[in-house]
Amino acid sequence: MFDFLKQYYPVFVEGTAQTIIISIIGIMIGILLGLVFVMMRLSKLKFLSYIARVYIAIVRGTPAMIQVMLIYYTLSKVLEVPQIQFLGSGLDRVIPGSIALGINSGAYTAEIFRSGIISISNGQTEAGLSLGLSDRTTMFSIVLPQAVRNILPALGNEFISLVKESSVLFYIGVQEVTAQALGVGGTLYDFVPPLIVAALIYFVLTFILSQLMQLLEKKMGRKYLRSN
Amino acid sequence: MSGEKNIIEVNGLKKAFGANVVLKDVSFEVKKSEKVVLIGASGSGKSTLLRCLNRLEDDYEGSVLFEGENVNGASKEKLRLLRQKMGMVFQQFNLFPHKTVLENITFSPIKLKIANSQAAIAHAHELLEQVGLSEKADAYPQSLSGGQQQRVAIARALAMKPEVMLFDEPTSALDPEMVGDVLDVMESLAQKGMTMIIVTHEMSFAQNIADKVLFMDDGLIADSGTAEYIFKETNNTRTRSFLSKVM
Ligand SMILES: Nc1ncnc2c1ncn2[C@@H]1O[C@H](COP(=O)(O)OP(=O)(O)OP(=O)(O)O)[C@@H](O)[C@H]1O
Ligand SMILES: [Mg+2]
Numbered sequence: 001m002f003d004f005l006k007q008y009y010p011v012f013v014e015g016t017a018q019t020i021i022i023s024i025i026g027i028m029i030g031i032l033l034g035l036v037f038v039m040m041r042l043s044k045l046k047f048l049s050y051i052a053r054v055y056i057a058i059v060r061g062t063p064a065m066i067q068v069m070l071i072y073y074t075l076s077k078v079l080e081v082p083q084i085q086f087l088g089s090g091l092d093r094v095i096p097g098s099i100a101l102g103i104n105s106g107a108y109t110a111e112i113f114r115s116g117i118i119s120i121s122n123g124q125t126e127a128g129l130s131l132g133l134s135d136r137t138t139m140f141s142i143v144l145p146q147a148v149r150n151i152l153p154a155l156g157n158e159f160i161s162l163v164k165e166s167s168v169l170f171y172i173g174v175q176e177v178t179a180q181a182l183g184v185g186g187t188l189y190d191f192v193p194p195l196i197v198a199a200l201i202y203f204v205l206t207f208i209l210s211q212l213m214q215l216l217e218k219k220m221g222r223k224y225l226r227s228n
Numbered sequence: 229m230s231g232e233k234n235i236i237e238v239n240g241l242k243k244a245f246g247a248n249v250v251l252k253d254v255s256f257e258v259k260k261s262e263k264v265v266l267i268g269a270s271g272s273g274k275s276t277l278l279r280c281l282n283r284l285e286d287d288y289e290g291s292v293l294f295e296g297e298n299v300n301g302a303s304k305e306k307l308r309l310l311r312q313k314m315g316m317v318f319q320q321f322n323l324f325p326h327k328t329v330l331e332n333i334t335f336s337p338i339k340l341k342i343a344n345s346q347a348a349i350a351h352a353h354e355l356l357e358q359v360g361l362s363e364k365a366d367a368y369p370q371s372l373s374g375g376q377q378q379r380v381a382i383a384r385a386l387a388m389k390p391e392v393m394l395f396d397e398p399t400s401a402l403d404p405e406m407v408g409d410v411l412d413v414m415e416s417l418a419q420k421g422m423t424m425i426i427v428t429h430e431m432s433f434a435q436n437i438a439d440k441v442l443f444m445d446d447g448l449i450a451d452s453g454t455a456e457y458i459f460k461e462t463n464n465t466r467t468r469s470f471l472s473k474v475m
Contacts, residue, residue, distance in 0.1 A: 124322060126316075126318070127316075130311055130385075132311040132336060132388060133339065137339060142324055145326050146325065
């Protein structure tokens, strides 16, 4: 059943590499945007908070596939990306595609950050401020590190779902692992075996990711409880 | 005991939370080295008053002067400098759980470039010795008892070399057997000449340490004077009825 892999395995390797790369870029942009938007969302300035709410509402309320296409077609008009081939796809598709993943993930990440920040007692902020620390230092050195520790499981879920959702980039012609599996299926006139292979690859990727997150959780958790 | 200079002057302080007027018209001063104790019923505004001094509560009327400088009018940068000079100790300790005891103490002085890290660490060890916790430098707060955490919190505030220490019920969250250790630390701080403003329900401690006692009632300083006066002589019926309930 899986004899085709002898011939087609390089295609899957390429697709897997592409999936990993777009996921990493998407996660990083997502974290960055998440931080920016959670700061806006919690800002005392009403209009910043409003912009952040609108962004989050739009991203959460519309299908990822449509977001990706809208961002791709808009960016391809304004952004001149040279037609360089990268792991079987043009950079003019990979770059807008990863940005779109990041923009999508940023909204969810912002909400996760927000839940983490409000879970940290106000006393922490007040202790920081009372020592003469700035708002920014108090946020980034006192509150956020504690918030991140509390939201690691939720962040892990978000990263895992981003890896899986990255398959939507298939619609704009990025040759990630789903697209490659469908391509192979087309030539074989049998979609099931290549799709099973793709599913297995996603499973392994997300499994590794969740193990990494658990390791990080353990590491951060242990530190808190170490006594002398 | 008390020097001449007013280090803090509060004039006509009014603070409301929405329709709830918590401080109605509060004025008092604190001289260098003076120990001022705030007493009063729950909800009378003691914490709010203390928090107005370093502007953890904002948007109040009236004025708070610290060494002649206006706290309520201060810019953000100025306010940070003023806060450094007013150490604050909270009922719930509020140690940073993700930092060790030593890091809790050294973080601000290093970050704010009050001291280089070597000097800050050396100072932190001195302070830990002073509060009797030398051996806990590398522990995390959660592994300490409440009393130990509160003593670390005092050391953390002292690391900024403050001119004044503000205490908001520092022993109220502690198991009774730990109260003494914290009060001892405060006592020795007082003997070193630190200016202190203390909200407490520990009346015998208040009586011992206070140069001046302010009795707060319903958003006003209803009665004030020496410990001798407040605890023994006053004819104020509200003071007497409050004291008879808590002592
Ligand atoms: N952030 C806030 N928002 C709204 N109301 C508040 C806030 N902080 C305090 N108050 C109100 O102000 C009043 C005085 O509170 P405060 O904490 O100053 O009293 P306290 O004298 O310290 O009491 P306790 O002995 O219980 O600590 C209370 O009625 C309280 O509900
Ligand atoms: Mg209080």
